[in-house]
Amino acid sequence: MDIKKEFRTGIFYSAMGKYSNMxxxxxxNSILSRILTPDEFGIVAVVNVFLIFFQMLADFGIGPAIIQHKSLSKDEIQQIFSFTIAMSVFIGVIFMLMGYPISLFYDNEVYRPISIALGFCVIFYTLYLVPQATIQKRKDFKTxxxxxxxxxxxxxxxxxxxAFLGASYYSLIFGNISRALFLFVFYKSKTDLKFNLKISVKPLKKIYSFSKNQFLFNFINYFSRNLDSILIGKFFSSxxxxxxxxxxxxxxxxxQVLSSIITPVIQPIMSNYETDLDKIKSVYFKVTSxxxxxxxxxxxxxxxxxxxxxxFLFGNQWNGSILSFKILxxxxxIQMLQSSTxxxxxxxxxxxxxxxxxxxxTVLNITAIIIGIILGKIEDVALMIVISFTINFFINNYLLMYRMFGSxxxxxxxxxxxxxxxxxIQVAFFLVLPELAFSHFFNLIIMSIGFVLVFLFGILVTKQQSLIKSIVGK
Structure with missing residues (x-):
């Protein structure tokens, strides 16, 4: 299969999955936001920050390393899977015990039982990493x-x-556990990996150099992406x-609408061209465009x-989210442009x-978040993050364009x-658009129609019809 056909196939199934999931x-979110309160969502958001950290520890860059290393044998992948079995239990138990320090840090005992429950989520997540990477390696995007x-x-x-039974924030927690359990059972059923406690470090050494850098990036990026939630939960309120x-x-x-249907497809396909930088650069430019x-x-x-x-989506009790979303x-x-790097x-x-x-x-994001926390409002944190993302865009592309591509x-x-x-052109349109006084639903319908029409007009003005035809055609 040629590269264009692989991308078409990968993006088709990725789009099917991402749009359905979105x-x-x-x-x-619309249903639960009308049943649960912002405080209940905030409690779960605190624990999710630590859940993401432990999922990152469990990953250790193993998934991308399995995809990238074409020389790994089935037996070596089986041994790596065996390693993750032992690791899942160890990390899961540690997360269960994390409920005590989390409760002390936030001065709320509720995090102890929550952490015990989510420890099972960590276990299932760790267990499905290798089966998932094995399926990605064979480019089975449909599965x-x-x-x-x-x-x-x-x-x-x-x-x-x-939630309808009155389980409060536990409805979100057990929903997370059920998702991880489903993924483990499904991915495991689609591979021939076996439960085996025989562990060899040789295949782990083979992928170490790749997975080490990947893990360190994930580790650092974790604090970059989650420190805002940690500090807001600590210094503001749930x-x-x-x-x-x-x-x-x-x-x-x-x-999720666009970039996340493209980026999961890039590495499994482009890993075959790791020495052809011109090919990789060409793909990057097309995706960026x-x-x-x-x-x-x-x-x-x-x-x-x-x-x-x-x-419209969440109800009037979420009025406090409007300004921060406006800023974000x-x-x-910028986030969409950076998503493929x-x-x-x-x-x-x-x-x-x-x-x-x-x-x-991470250095930039942490600095921005701390300044936002000191300023004292969630809107200040959002504004500082926008500034940080913008600077990061130039940093990431300097490393890509100058250091990797030599351009x-x-x-x-x-x-x-x-x-x-x-x-x-869109800014000009919305500035002259009269204030709408209908329901939120009809306001969105009118604004969406205007957005599409102005977008099509802008495409004609900038003469990008060929790009749009190319997207639709492929």
Missing amino acids: LIQILL INIALIGSNIANAVVSIGL SALGYYNKSYQLSLYPN VLATIGAPLSVFLFFAAEDIIL AISIF GAIFQSGNRTDLLLRSGILS NFIPLFKLLIKPLVLGV
Whole structure:
């Protein structure tokens, strides 16, 4: 199969999975946000920060390393799976015990039983890492995305059912556990990996150099991406964290709409071309061009439609999320552009540069978050994060363009001129649009129609019809 056909197949199934999952997540969030309070969401958001940390520890960069190393035999992958079995129990028990220090840090005993329950989530997550990577390695994108859809349906059924029964934040917790359990059972059934406690360190040494840099990047990036939630939960309130977390999660949806259907496909396919930097660079430019063309005008739309989006999706009790989402919407364009850089570094086997970008990004993000916390509002934190993301965009692309590709910023900036013009046209439209006084639903319908029409007009003005035809055609 040639590279274009592989990308078409991968993106088709990735789109099927991501769009289905996004729809499920939006519906799930809309329902639960009307049953549970911002305070209950905030409590779970605190524990999820630590859950993400332990999932990162469990991963240790093993998944991407299995995909990248074509020389790994079936027996070596089996031995790595055996290692993760022992590791899952160890890390899961440690997470269960973490409930005590978490309770002390936040002065709330509720985190002890929550941590015990989520320890099982850590175990199942660790167990499905190798089966998942094995399926990704053989580029079976259909199976991967069927699994994601099934796991999110399981999560939705359990979460909504328990919420209606009055289980409070435990509905979110057991929903998470059911998702991880489903993924483990499904992925395991699609591979011939066996439960075996015979462990050899030889295959682990084989992938160590790649997985080490990948893990260190994930470790550093964790603090970059989660310190805001840790500190807001500590120094503000659970409700403030609930409002902030809702706006931040909503700002990630645009990535799920487009960039996240492309980026999971890049490394499994492009790992075959790790020495052909021109090929990797060409793919990066094509992906960036598509993401920029949609991302710039979309950021503008979400900024102006923020109030109607929040109140329509989640209800009036989430009014406290509107301003922070409005601010974070500005960064959506930058987030979409940066979403593929990690996979590009991996494809060129340059996890050393990926690690370096992670270190620099983390220093900036942590500084920005601390300044936002000191200023005293979740909106201040959101604004500082937008500034940090913007600076990080230049850092990541310096490492890509100058250090990896031996080029400069000029070709990249040329790609961004027309998308930025599209964004400016959208700004002009929404500034002259009269204030709408209908229901939130009808306001969104009117603004969405206007957005699409102005977007198509902008495409004609910037003469990007060929790009859009290419996207639709492929």
